[in-house]
Amino acid sequence: MEHTSHEFLKALLETPSPSGFEQPIQQVVRERMKPFADEVRTDSHGNVFATRFPEGRPADAPRVMLAGHCDQIGLMVQYIDSDGFLYIQPIGGWDMQILLGQYLTVWTKTGPVTGVVARRAIHLLKPEERNKVPDFADVWVDIGARNKEEAESLVQCGDPLTFALGYRPLRNGLAASPAMDDKVGLWVCMEAVRLLHGRSLKAAVYGVSTVAEEIGLRGATTATYAVNPTVGIAVDVTHATDVPSGDKKTQGDIKCGGGPVLYRGPNISPRVFDLLEATAKAHNIPVQVRGTPRATGTDANAIQIAREGVATGLIGIPNRYMHSPVEVVHLDDLSNSAKLLAEFCAAVGPDTNWIP
Numbered sequence: 628m629e630h631t632s633h634e635f636l637k638a639l640l641e642t643p644s645p646s647g648f649e650q651p652i653q654q655v656v657r658e659r660m661k662p663f664a665d666e667v668r669t670d671s672h673g674n675v676f677a678t679r680f681p682e683g684r685p686a687d688a689p690r691v692m693l694a695g696h697c698d699q700i701g702l703m704v705q706y707i708d709s710d711g712f713l714y715i716q717p718i719g720g721w722d723m724q725i726l727l728g729q730y731l732t733v734w735t736k737t738g739p740v741t742g743v744v745a746r747r748a749i750h751l752l753k754p755e756e757r758n759k760v761p762d763f764a765d766v767w768v769d770i771g772a773r774n775k776e777e778a779e780s781l782v783q784c785g786d787p788l789t790f791a792l793g794y795r796p797l798r799n800g801l802a803a804s805p806a807m808d809d810k811v812g813l814w815v816c817m818e819a820v821r822l823l824h825g826r827s828l829k830a831a832v833y834g835v836s837t838v839a840e841e842i843g844l845r846g847a848t849t850a851t852y853a854v855n856p857t858v859g860i861a862v863d864v865t866h867a868t869d870v871p872s873g874d875k876k877t878q879g880d881i882k883c884g885g886g887p888v889l890y891r892g893p894n895i896s897p898r899v900f901d902l903l904e905a906t907a908k909a910h911n912i913p914v915q916v917r918g919t920p921r922a923t924g925t926d927a928n929a930i931q932i933a934r935e936g937v938a939t940g941l942i943g944i945p946n947r948y949m950h951s952p953v954e955v956v957h958l959d960d961l962s963n964s965a966k967l968l969a970e971f972c973a974a975v976g977p978d979t980n981w982i983p
Contacts, residue, residue: 628962632818635659637794639810643734645701645718645787646842649673652697656836660817663824674850675836677820681828687977689830692856693819693968694847694926695812696840700950702788704733707779711772715788716763719841723760725951730791731768733782740781742770790952800884800958807954809840811944811961812862818965819972829976837926847926851933858899858938858981859930862964865917865943879917881945884957886913887964888943894922894931898981899940906971912963917943938981
C-alpha cells in the first residue's frame with residue numbers, strides 16, 4: 628500500500644465518527660481528496676463528494692457513484708448519576724458482551740475524556756445474573772469523576788462515545804482496529820478516485836463518504852438522490868469465514884487476503900457484476916464471489932431504489948469480528964478493491980449498457 632494512502636487509512640481509523648457525529652472524519656476526507664478530485668463538496672446532511680469529471684463534461688456522460696460510509700457504531704451519554712457515573716445508550720448495533728470491560732472515549736466539545744465500561748465484579752453477581760447478558764441500563768461508564776458536578780463539568784448528555792480507537796498491524800498483511808466497518812470501504816472509494824487522478828475518463832466519478840449508514844442507510848439515500856447516478860457501487864465489509872466460528876454454509880467461503888468480494892443477488896445489477904468480474908480478470912485482480920438472496924443491509928440497498936432505479940453493485944471487504952474493537956482485515960484486499968474500482972470506472976462510457 629502506498630505510504631500516504633496507508634497514513635490516510637490510519638487517520639480514518641483513529642478519528643471518531645459515530646453516526647450523527649461524522650464531522651471530524653469528513654474533514655480528514657476533504658483534506659485528503661483536495662489534490663486528487665476536480666471538486667470536493669459537502670451537503671447539508673454531511674455527505675462528502677470527491678468528484679472527477681470527464682474531459683469537457685459532456686451532457687451524456689454517465690455518472691458513477693462509489694459509496695463508502697464513514698460512520699461507526701457508537702454510544703451516547705443518556706444520564707449522569709449523583710456519583711458521576713455515566714449511563715449510555717447505543718448508536719447502531721451492539722453486542723453487549725463485547726462492550727463489557729472496554730476502554731471507551733467520550734468525545735466532548737472540549738476534547739476526549741477516557742472512561743471504562745463496567746458492571747459489578749463476577750464475585751458479587753447473583754447466580755442468575757452470571758448467565759444473563761445485561762441491558763444497557765445495567766452497566767455504566769466510569770470516567771473517574773468524584774461526583775455529578777465534576778462529571779457534568781466535562782461531559783454532557785448527548786455526547787458520543789466510541790471504543791478507544793487505535794490501528795494495530797498484525798502479521799501477514801492483516802491489521803486490527805475498531806471501525807474497520809466501514810472506514811475501509813470509505814478508504815477504497817477515495818483511493819479509487821486518487822488512482823484515477825490524471826487519467827482521461829468518459830464518465831463522471833463521484834466518490835462519496837456517506838453518513839448515518841449504521842442507523843438506516845440515511846446518508847446514501849440523500850447522496851444518491853443528489854448524484855442521480857447511472858451506476859452505483861457500495862463498498863462495505865463482509866463477514867470473513869476463515870475463522871473457527873465461520874459459517875460457510877450461510878455466509879460463503881470468504882477469506883481475508885482472498886480479494887474483494889463481489890456480490891450477486893436481487894440487490895445487484897447483473898450488468899454491474901459482469902463488468903466488475905470482467906475487469907478483475909482483465910487486470911489480474913483476485914476476487915471472491917458471494918451470493919445474497921435478499922436486499923443487503925448496506926448502502927447498495929438505498930442506491931438501487933433511488934429515483935427511477937440505479938444499476939447497483941456491491942463490493943465486500945472480508946472482515947473478522949465485525950462490530951467489535953478488534954475488527955481484522957487484510958490490507959491487500961483494500962488495495963485490490965481500490966484498483967478494481969478505478970479500472971471499472973475507467974471502462975465506463977456513454978455506450979455502456981446497464982439494461983439487464
